[in-house]
Amino acid sequence: MTEQGTTPDNTAQDSALRQAPGQAGDQRVGAAPAPQVPAASNDPARWGRVDSDGTVYVRTPDGERVVGQWQAGDPAEGLAHYARRFDDIRTEADLLQARLNSGAGDPKQALASAKHLRDGLAEAAVVGDLATLAARADHLVALAEQAVAEARAAREQARAEAAARKEALVAEAEQIAADSTQWKAAGDRLRTMLDEWKAIRGVDRKTDEQLWRRFAKARDAFNRRRGSHFAELDRQRATAKARKQEIVAEAEELADSTDWGPTAGRYKQLMAEWKAAGRAPKDADDALWQRFRAAQDRFFAHRSEAFSERDAEFAENARRKEELLAEAEQIDPSTDLDAARAHLYRIQERWEQVGRVPRERVRELEGRMRAVEERVRSAVDARWRRTDPEAQARVEQFRERVEQLEAQAAKARAAGDQRRAEKAEAQAAQWREWLAAAEAAVANR
Incomplete structure (x- = not known):
């Protein structure tokens, strides 16, 4: 491979990220810190060479390896070029570790990047400390694998917590469906629970479907029971x-x-x-x-009016009866009994014509009238007893019998019949007692 020209100098970027391997987050994998990879651009001749034909070599623990050709100029510039490419990979490793240390990004993507970086070092056309960079790449792979495991554990925990929350909602819904009669409050709660259900994420499909079937069944059971209740209530209200x-x-x-x-x-x-x-x-x-x-008020208003008129009439009747009583109580049967009886009879006729009086006055007024009637009746009874023909006849009969027995006693004594005289006298004494009693009865009438 032949390289022409050079890449931009990354010295400033290297300086900003060079301390990343030493951060606290780098200690996630074991106790050993991440390998420190020196910048190859600082001393590229330490890590590689360019031979006379322009072949560029990098030194590795396994010996030198050809990484490319440099025909563009001074060999030192060629080493610097390949050193900068090494620094680019080192910078990529620093950035990857910074992301892992911060927890940002997808751990799976970071793991793929770390593996790609590690696996590409064997053929990388760079000049630098490849052994240390390879160790650094292995460290990044381990760090990413740990991040993937932690993310998986976090997802599992979140999934378990989400399933537990939905399980709690299902249990509450089933309890409401079983025995709640607070229809409005329970219905509102079920609607709120549905919103809570939709907000819960992360449950695996199988578990979520099973829980949803239970939750939906509970809601349906409650709605049927509530519907039956209100249907029965409607029937009762229609009957009422x-x-x-x-x-x-x-x-x-x-x-x-x-x-x-x-x-x-x-x-x-x-x-x-x-x-x-x-x-x-x-x-x-x-x-x-x-x-x-x-309707009720109309009836009782009419009754009240009628009772008011009746009460006024009864009060007037009571006043009239009081006047009749005042007249009746002046009757004196001891002077002229027949006149007294006639007078009372006329008052009684007028009394009956007067009519009813207030209930609370009945006993008082009737009692006073009965007292007058009793006084007249007593006088009538007394006169009748005094003039009873049968009582007088009995008195005369007893007197004649006494006289007869006394005559018989005198005749027997004159004839010298002492026994007959005593017997007649004893009988005369008995009849004399009866005569006295009959006379007393007539006198007391």
């Missing part, structure tokens, strides 16, 4: 709506009823039935409730 429509219809029919007690009781029952019916769809439920309350 129909029942509440019936309740509202009846409430509106009762709104103008004047059968106050039973109707108020029925409204109370309808309220209980409304609560037991459950919730209808919100819009329908609100509208039906407004109709129900309106």
Whole structure:
């Protein structure tokens, strides 16, 4: 191979990168530092020669090796040219090690570059310390292989961590699908979990597909269970709506009823039935409730008006009965019983015509009237007992019997029949007692 001309001088670039092999990152492979490769351009004659016919040789541990021809001028310039080419390879090695030390770039690409550099040294047309550069290349290959292994381990760890995160999402999704009834919160969580799932990278295809099938199955199971729940809820709400429509219809029919007690009781029952019916769809439920309350309010407003009128009427009735009581309580049956009875009878007729009074006044007013009626009735009973014909007849009968027995006793004594006289006197004494009792009964009536 014949070389013409020279390449640019790389002395400045060499100076900038010459310290790279000594950096801390270079210690990744074992404890020995990277071989220090001297710049060939500093003393190219140390590493090669140019013979009289222009053949350029490089010295190696295995002897000299032809690297090219130099016919363009001074042999020293030829050595310098090939030395600069060596320095270019050395610079390439420095740059590669700098990338490996910094962790930048693809470790596999760095390994390929290191192997390419190492494998090309045996045929490289350069002049320099090839033995040290070869050792440096071996070091770079080992360094790149270590970087590849570390990158692989990091990928495996990241893959395991990503799989674990997806496994956790699957377990959470399966738990939600199994027993969660917080439908909105659980649905929102599943959507968030899907976004988290998409953000997780690095899981191998087989594992990812297996986990995805479980995750999708859990989501589908939750959606089916939620759909069944809301379908049943819709059915229940439709049933509740129909029942509440019936309740509202009846409430509106009762709104103008004047059968106050039973109707108020029925409204109370309808309220209980409304609560037991459950919730209808919100819009329908609100509208039906407004109709129900309106009907109920109309009935109770009418009842309140009626009760107000009735209360006023009852209060007036109570006042009128108080006036009748004041008149009745002036009756004195001891003076003229027949007049008293007639007067009370007229008051009772007027009393019945007055009508009802407030409930809380009934006992008071009726009690006062009964007291008057009892006083008159007692006077009537007393007079009847005093004028009872049968009681008087019994008194006269007892008196005649006493007189008969006394006459019999006197006749027997006059005839000297002492025994018959005593017997008649004893019988007369008995009848005399009965006579006294009958007279006392008549007198006490």
